[in-house]
Amino acid sequence: MYYRAMIITNLFCELVSDQRFLVSINDLLDKLPTLYDSIMPPISIYQRENYLLWKHLPREKHIDLLTFLNIENYRIKFNMHKLNKIDIINETLLKIIMRDWGWNQIPDTVIDLAKRGYDPLRRRMYFVKDVLKYMLIVHSSTLENYTNRLYRIVFGLDKNIDAGRRFPEFNRRHVSSNFV
Numbered sequence: 001m002y003y004r005a006m007i008i009t010n011l012f013c014e015l016v017s018d019q020r021f022l023v024s025i026n027d028l029l030d031k032l033p034t035l036y037d038s039i040m041p042p043i044s045i046y047q048r049e050n051y052l053l054w055k056h057l058p059r060e061k062h063i064d065l066l067t068f069l070n071i072e073n074y075r076i077k078f079n080m081h082k083l084n085k086i087d088i089i090n091e092t093l094l095k096i097i098m099r100d101w102g103w104n105q106i107p108d109t110v111i112d113l114a115k116r117g118y119d120p121l122r123r124r125m126y127f128v129k130d131v132l133k134y135m136l137i138v139h140s141s142t143l144e145n146y147t148n149r150l151y152r153i154v155f156g157l158d159k160n161i162d163a164g165r166r167f168p169e170f171n172r173r174h175v176s177s178n179f180v
Contacts, residue, residue, distance in 0.1 A: 004047075008072045011039055012065050020147050022062040029054055047072065056133050061140040064147075070101055071136065077101075078128050087128040090119055094126055103135060110138050 014035055015023045032051060036043045050072050063071075077097055078089060089097075094111065098104050114130035152158050 004073070005069060007041060007043065008047075008069055009065065011035060011043060012068045014039055020151060022064055022144075022147060023068070024062050025054065025057050025059050028063070029059075050075075053129065053132070056129075057136060057140075061137065062144055063136075063140055064143055066102070067136060067139055067143070071132070074128075074132055078132075088116060088125050089128055089131070091124040091126070094131065098135070103139060106135055106138055110134050 012023070015028060015031055017023070017027070032054070036048055053071055053074075077100070078087075095104070098106060111126060111131050111134065112124070113134050114126045116125045116127050119125055
């Protein structure tokens with residue numbers, strides 16, 4: 001398991017292009033097929049099946065290493081818990097997986113989008129790929145908000161200390177200029 005995590009982390013580091021360590025889904029979909037073979041050691045055919053799951057995520061999102069590892073290793077985690085040979089998991093086991101991944105703050109309204117009914121014990125049942133997709137969308141949106149806020153704080157992007165950029169008459173700041 002540690003060897004697989006190191007290989008996948010090495011693959012993610014090849015995709016990173018900025019100092020926030022985020023990778024856009026567009027870059028990932030463009031570069032991933034060629035990186036599977038060019039990275040050392042190469043990624044096995046079994047692990048390349050996750051490429052289809054990447055295509056279901058929105059193109060404007062960014063992911064971090066945690067999200068990348070979760071998607072690349074989701075089959076191992078869910079196969080330990082899934083019921084029979086169908087890709088369906090019950091609510092109790094899903095909550096255990098979410099707690100393992102640190103996603104226990106994701107609300108039930110998000111995972112209910114992938115609900116497929118109830119089992120005989122009246123636990124909600126979820127289709128694995130759908131619930132994973134919805135959780136990843138929420139996680140990536142939260143991640144982008146958090147990292148962008150930190151990025152603004154670290155580089156002071158919200159501060160405007162230049163006196164020449166301020167309105168000389170504060171009460172007239174909303175009046176439009178005749179030069180506009």
